[in-house]
Amino acid sequence: MKLGEKVKYFRKMRKLSQKDLAEGICSISYLSKIENCTTEPSEEIGIFLGKRLDIDLYNTSYSKRKEEYKSLFYHLYNRDKFESEIAYRELLNARIDHTEDSILLNIFKSMYLLLMSQNTNEATRLINEVSYLNDGAKSEKSFYYFIVKGLRDYYLNDFKEALNSFKKAEEVIEIFQYHSWEKGYLYYLISLTANRLWKNSMCLDYAKLALNIFEKRYDFKRCADSRILLGIVYQRFENWVESHKHFKMAESVANAFNDNFLKGAIYQNLGYNESKKGNSEGALSLYNISLELKKDQPVETKTSTLFTLIREYLKFGEFSKCRKRVLDGLSLVRENPNLYEYQLHFNHYFNILEYGACSEVTTTYLVENVIPYLEGKNESTYQVEYLQLVGEYFEHEKKYKLSSQYYLKALNIYKKYNQG
Template sequence: MTDNAGKNWGRLIKYHRKQQGLRQDDVALGICTPSYLSRIENGVVIAEQNVYEMLLARLGIDLENEVVNLELKHSFLEEMYAKLLSNETLTQNEIARLESYQTEAFQQEIELLAGLVYSRYLSSLDSLIEARELLMKIEPFITWHQDRVTQMYIGITTYVHISFLEFEEIILREEQQHVSNYMNTTSRFEQANYLYHLAFAHHRYYSFQQALYYINLATEAFTHHYKPLFQLKLYSLKGVILNDLHRFKEALLEFKAGLDLLRNVSALQTPRQRSSLYNNLAYCYECQGLFKEAMSYYEQANSFEEDLHIVINLMRATYQQDDQETLLKLFTNYPRERFKVLHHQYQRDILKYASDREYALNKLKELEELVFPYFSEQEYYSLTLYYAPLWAEFYEEIHAYKRATICFKHAFIASEKVRQRMSS
């Protein structure tokens, strides 16, 4: 019997003893001393299997049947977790069974695993607050050993941090606790998932070299697996990272590998996957100053699934291409009230004002003081680096050089933030 199994049986004995209102003296009589039972229940000692059998039998529990039931539950929970990691949809029967395992008692490892898998299921539904509340209840029971509960806890909390856009929390936990070491005995796919999320967090934090390091590790861990959706995610994220490192040819190779995968795997040919990949391709061309090509890919991305983020990107590329006719159509088709995300609204305001080409000091200053502090607060450094110099040019056109200097300072501060994170 393993130490974990012994501790689980000890917790089970304690749970059922208390449920039945029995004292330790009552249960231990003729089997062991009450003090020894106390140590068994608290996992301080690991007894012989026959001791657990006798103690559980006194509580009316057959250990052999309990082992079989726990193995079935464990197998089911692992199967559900694997499906959730692969973005597969659970059936109604599976959801009902998973819900039936939920308890707040957490007397056994299996109850912790059930809670963890359910929290991952909740997060897949975007019920993030409920998922986090459940994880907070489980957290005190995490032992931080290389056990299954700890491993699932790491993977699931990382996913929830990503969902809440808490990228720095993921990065700091890995740097300070090296939690990836706990994942060494998980499946290669599970390791790849965690490394992918580390890469994603570093990319969104502008530490691009670290992001590239982790996406390469994720790709290596994933080798020889056939999970096309995850493979597509690896191609896409690596391409995005390489693009931000200005390694455009390599980025295009990753995106084109993703296109080949899309063409050959019908299950991937969804509007969401197509629009995402074409949006990434378009941005790669935009970053190279190839605005006509960027417009073409943004338009293709927008045709698959209307995504207002893609629309803003298309507006920006169209403005840079100086295609006033197309830009006017976009402003007409997408009025400001259609955009719900604040930075989308601000970008549309900036691009609309810029395209009108009637610059006035008061209006320029009003937008500047509204938009750039928000970009800074939200750490949208790439937006500041594009729009602040543009705004400085407009100030210079009306000879407002002091205001132009302030805009260049916005860009300088943003570039320093990015530089510091890239070199960290």
């Protein structure tokens, strides 16, 4: 990090204007040139600026705690909650003397908050304080900045922006030396995000890259993560044999480690396979097993399983059980802005149960609330289904022009997202 960048960063951290910092030391225009790295200040001016900022501007190397920050990342990557908490508390209690320490602490504190509790509010505040890394020259710490920024955007369901950040991290990882697990984890995150954007080819390619690294490291749980993504992509290609193979290989790992987190995801996806093959009874059994495995997990993991149960119960004609799961879902997602999309889905199914699928109330809610939200999030997964439902309603009402508009929109989205 250049000296001028340090001056600019800590001036903003101290909430000082250029006038406040420059007064009695140098002109504002000269300070501006220093911060833009177009001129290098004399050592005397640099010392005075450092004293006013209460930092040592001339510490140009990473602090000795650099490896401790990376150690925290490693524990988080391994999902080792106990070791992560110890490493995090040690870092919080450490004295911050230099610029690099302050920047790295913001980055890795954000990472801890996101991966341990999905605390996007506090993470956003910390990320914003080092946002200059987004546009600056590539540096070793840029990789970690783009990882945490991508994670923050992913948890906020802004998958397009998350993918953009992860791809920037990929540019950095080709320049500097990182551990193989860091590269594997980045490839996994790219695959995970591409999956949410229905970029199927990208998801497949990066899941394979991640799997190759994890297999060489004998990192079995991360291998299972990658195989779950592969199984999901093959679901979309309707290659049930290949999809089932990857899920069952992931299941063998989950059983070996008695990992309920992995099992919950696997049985949900195996249930989806059975649903698509027309076996509603088998699907419901697997979905319920998944939900039971997730009973002590965060709310975020339960909502997707509840959603699949609701859809299957409705398809199977189990309306009372469907209603119970809708109410369970609504009670979980209320007051949680990160789960607003599921709130929309659950409200939609509540309307179906109350008023019917082809009703004015159900259609109005889709048109005014659900569809605009999904369009704004670039979310294709259920857009096609909901647009077709609206088209059916207007067709039933003999409003054929409106009906054809919604059918055509559904067709265009389907074509767009089934090319990748």
